[in-house]
Amino acid sequence: xxxxxxxxxxxxxxxxxxxxxxxxxxxxxxxxxxxxxxxxxxxxxxxxxxxxxxxxxxxxxxxxxxxxxxxxxxxxxxxxxxx
Amino acid sequence: xxxxxxxxxxxxxxxxxxxxxxxxxxxxxxxxxxxxxxxxxxxxxxxxxxxxxxxxxxxxxxxxxxxxxxxxxxxxxxxxxxxxxxxxxxxxxxxxxxxxxxxxxxxxxxxxxxxxxxxxxxxxxxxxxxxxxxxxxxxxxxxxxxxxxxxxxxx
Numbered sequence: 001x002x003x004x005x006x007x008x009x010x011x012x013x014x015x016x017x018x019x020x021x022x023x024x025x026x027x028x029x030x031x032x033x034x035x036x037x038x039x040x041x042x043x044x045x046x047x048x049x050x051x052x053x054x055x056x057x058x059x060x061x062x063x064x065x066x067x068x069x070x071x072x073x074x075x076x077x078x079x080x081x082x083x
Numbered sequence: 084x085x086x087x088x089x090x091x092x093x094x095x096x097x098x099x100x101x102x103x104x105x106x107x108x109x110x111x112x113x114x115x116x117x118x119x120x121x122x123x124x125x126x127x128x129x130x131x132x133x134x135x136x137x138x139x140x141x142x143x144x145x146x147x148x149x150x151x152x153x154x155x156x157x158x159x160x161x162x163x164x165x166x167x168x169x170x171x172x173x174x175x176x177x178x179x180x181x182x183x184x185x186x187x188x189x190x191x192x193x194x195x196x197x198x199x200x201x202x203x204x205x206x207x208x209x210x211x212x213x214x215x216x217x218x219x220x221x222x223x224x225x226x227x228x229x230x231x232x233x234x235x236x237x238x
Contacts, residue, residue: 080208080209
């Protein structure tokens, strides 16, 4: 089980800001999880696939080929606007 | 919300600049320069009137990223003490959003470090703003001017 977190405008494209996902196979990358979500939620998927989207696993920014493991927290981050 | 980290605080509550100033320079007789910056909510953003601003963040990761920015500033400039406060939740025009304070022996380092921290806060820390004009609310996009400001440090 993977915990998925959405932030910023991604929150408006899904009914939950935080939800759990079961991986379809044992060696799933962050990008494969993104494609799995895209297949299920096309509107959200289009936004998650934008080039500026960053992916964090357990609160660290990772490359899209980072392999996930059960219990990971995966966050999809749109461009930030703090300060 | 309280925090044990003396350098980073992300919270809903307002801050008092006088208190922060006093803490920033307490027991630092060698700090001849103290730069503090306060960011506030404007009533107009690109000609749209602002009724309120909602600030969302990624708890845990945000604090970690701000700490990394501070650590980077400390490596780049000879500075004695840093304090960053960033508010989250719903804010209104004229409300304070962010405080950056830097104490240093000399002004050049303090100004540069404070500016660097602000530029990086805008482009690296996990905050997202949703602005409302009283009728509809929209998530803001990162500004090109903020990206350029951040890139000029070349770090």
